[in-house]
Amino acid sequence: MLDQITHLFRLRTILAEGSLRRAAEKLNVTQPALSRSLAQLEARFGQPLVERHARGVVATAFGTRVLAVSNRIERYWEIAEHELTSDQTQFKMRMRIGAGPLWRSGILSPIFVEMQKRHPELIFEVVPLTFGETAKDLAEARLDVAFSGMLSGNPGETGKYNLIRHKLAEISNEIMAREDHPIFNDLDSDALVRPAALLDYPWIVYTEWPIYGEITQHMIYERLGRNADIRMLCQNLLVTLTMLQQSDNLCFLPEFAINSARAPRVVPVPFTLHPRRADVGIVHRKELSDWAPMQTLIDLSQELFSRRNKNV
CATH class of the missing domain: 1.10.10.10 (Winged helix-like DNA-binding domain superfamily/Winged helix DNA-binding domain)
Structure with missing residues (x-):
């Protein structure tokens, strides 16, 4: 062998x-x-x-x-060797963690604080995911674990690449605005925003994931027969949130993207969208299931989202 x-x-x-x-x-x-x-x-x-x-x-x-298989074998051997020799060397190995932009906006910070305490022998390398390449990057050992959607666009990917999924939450996309936005003064008898009011304000399209541009264009046109007044395309989540806080712009974002926006808060606009919900969570290669840091990362993530879900 x-x-x-x-x-x-x-x-x-x-x-x-x-x-x-x-x-x-x-x-x-x-x-x-x-x-x-x-x-x-x-x-x-x-x-x-x-x-x-x-x-x-x-x-x-x-x-x-x-x-690709040889890359996985080498990575697994690196991890095994580090576990076997960690008491004899000061060498720190990296845990390669891919995370989508929403995860990197601060959601994972408390998890990594605790991971540093429990696993001082590791360096945690957090990198952006490449759209559409998550499963392949995991399978070819460029990543050890990813925080992302559950690869629902291609259900066969997890089986094909021998990946394990751990669902943490279910999210939907909402129209977002600052909490004191004037659109909240234009509600109907059901406390919902009138559809036509969505055309009275400029829009930002968050473009780090292509789907948000499609949602903005198609949903507004399908509901109102007119295109949204798009004034800005932005790949950076922090800039997008700051623009929402400081202007009358509207924007489609996943519901947990707004947690870091305070004073003023960014909140969902009450509007009936019938949004499609999607599962998000952790994905990793099966052979790393018994790796102690992976088990810790999964446990801490599940604890964090269990608390969040209870507070919703």
Whole structure:
């Protein structure tokens, strides 16, 4: 088995360098040794892993799959080795955490404060998610865990990539405005905003996730037959919230995006939308289920959202 792992790691270097010669130089092994490793892997799997061309080699489609698995194996070995040697070394390993913009707005801060206390042997690296690439980034070990939607756009992704999901909450998108916005003075007998009033004010479209632009354009037109008066497109959540606090703009946002906006608060506009609710939570690779920091992260997240849900 160890020989196979060595061959897999050599394959990764071959593909990263795009050349057996350069890979041999980097690994300080002979080129014939690399060729034998590649031949043994191809014999083991029964199909070619690389395609040769004039300037070197590139991965076949199957070679790309094998490369992704080797990355996962290496990451799992790094984690296991760190657990086994943490009492003998001061080396700190990183826990790679992907988080969508709403999560990074402050929701996860109390969790990471506690994680630092419980796992001083780790560095917590929090990075933005790439839209549409979360499952792949987890599967190829660029991330260990992600805080995001539950990959509902492609239900087969979790099974395909051997991922585990932990639901934390159910959210919906709402029209948001500052709490003293004049639109709240224009309510009907049911204490709802008149639909036409939505056209009286400028709109911000939060564009870090493309869906919010689609919601803004389609919902207003479908309900009122006219487009919203969009005055600003903004990728940054903090800037979006600040603009809502300081102006008469309206904006579609998920309900838990507004928690950090205070003085004045940003609140939902009472308007009947029949919004579609979506599950959000934690997604990680199955083989990391027994990793102690992962268990801690899941427990703390579930505790936090259990308290939040009770206060809703």
